[in-house]
Amino acid sequence: MKCFKRLLSAGLALAMTLTLAACGTTSGENAGQDTASSEPVRIATKPMTEQYILGEMLGLLIEQAGYDVEITKGVGGGTSNIQPAMEAGEFDLYPEYTSSGWVLVLDHQAEGVDDEAMFTQLQEEYEENFGMTWVGMYGFNNTFTVAVRGDIAEQYGLEDTSDLAAVAGELTFGGNPDYIEREDGFGALCQTYGLEFGDVVDIDIGLKYQALAGGDIDVTNAFTTDAQLANPDTDLVTLADDKHLxxxxxxxxxxxxDALEKFPSLEDVLLQMDGILTDQEMASLNYQVEVEGLDEQDVARDFLTQKGLLEA
Structure with missing residues (x-):
């Protein structure tokens, strides 16, 4: 029986070592594989629903290829703790976002960089500096967007973020404090699009959509794969970032x-994730877990099966 261990933690990535050691594998149970395959492929994820689902997808595909898997979920600090743990060999792989690696790990400026050029340079610099690479591109883009209530969008004919400029004075913006305070957040949005809202309120990230639905606010910041954007009971519209902020x-x-060398078919397995998810599909999967209460492994398995990547 393969070891598919999903470990929950909000601590430092390096503190995962003892926990990971508790998940043993049985040598020789995967007939025909090289001896290295008796070791598990160790996956880490950040502490967010989306990452939990992606970690399960990776685990299921890797396990289907005949390798054992260990998943450490919810590493506190995300990139800032997973990256050094990767460098130390505590993990073999994890899902990461291009601009996060570009800015947080390589310390580059993200503005004005072509996406294709960024990905190529990420691969080159990670290999040169860390003995790592980036494999495949899942397809979705989890970036900032502006969400408004459907009735507000219809009333004022809002499609692009630029459309807000003429009517912002009549609207209330509600955003979580870190977005309002961060340099590339609310201030950059208002400056780029010439926005002066009638009122601006701090609101907890977990209450934003409830406040929108209740009419307490009219506009908020969102991520393009937020679960609530896939909620059929919530009438929301996301505005196009027409000035490419x-x-x-x-x-x-x-x-x-070294993991790609240790597990010979691993790269081919990871490439199965290439282009399989749209923003809308990722938001829908997040919704199934966060709102409908489904188990993330079940959601991941069903999605991969529907895509023909996992045997039923």
Missing amino acids: QVNYFCSTVVRQ
Whole structure:
């Protein structure tokens, strides 16, 4: 029986070592594989629903290829703790976002960089500096967007973020404090699009959509794969970023080069994730887990099966 262990933690990535050691594998149970395959492929994820689902997808596909899998879920600090743990060999791979790696790991400026050029340079610099690479591009882009109530969008004919400029004075913007305070957040949005809202309120990230639905606010910041954007009971419209303010956060797999050597078919498995998810599909999967209460592994398995990537 393969070890598919999903570990929950909000602590530092390096503190996962003892927990990971508790998940053993049985040598020789995968007939025909090389001896290295008796070791598990170790996956880490950030502490967010989307990452939990992606981690399960990766785990299911890797397990189908005959390898054992260990998944450490919810590593506190995300990139800032997973990256050094990857460098130390604590994990083999994890789902990461292009601009996060570009800015947080490589310390580059994201603005004005072509997405294709960024991905190529990410691969080159990760290989040169860390002995890692990026494999595949899942397809969706989890970046900032502006969401408004459907009735507001219809009333004022809002389609692009630029359309807000003429009517912002009549609207209330509600955003979570870190977005309002961050340099590339609310201030950059208002400056780029010439927005002066009638009122601006701080609101907890978990209450934004409830406040929108209740009419307490009219506009909020969102991420393009937020679960509530897929809620059929919520009438919301996201506005196009027509002045291209936001940088892109495409998701891919960061993997250690030695893991690709240790597990010969791993790269081919990871490439199965290439282009399989749209923004809307990722939001829908997040909704199934966050709102409908489904198990993330079940959601991941059903999606991969529907895509023909997983045997029923």
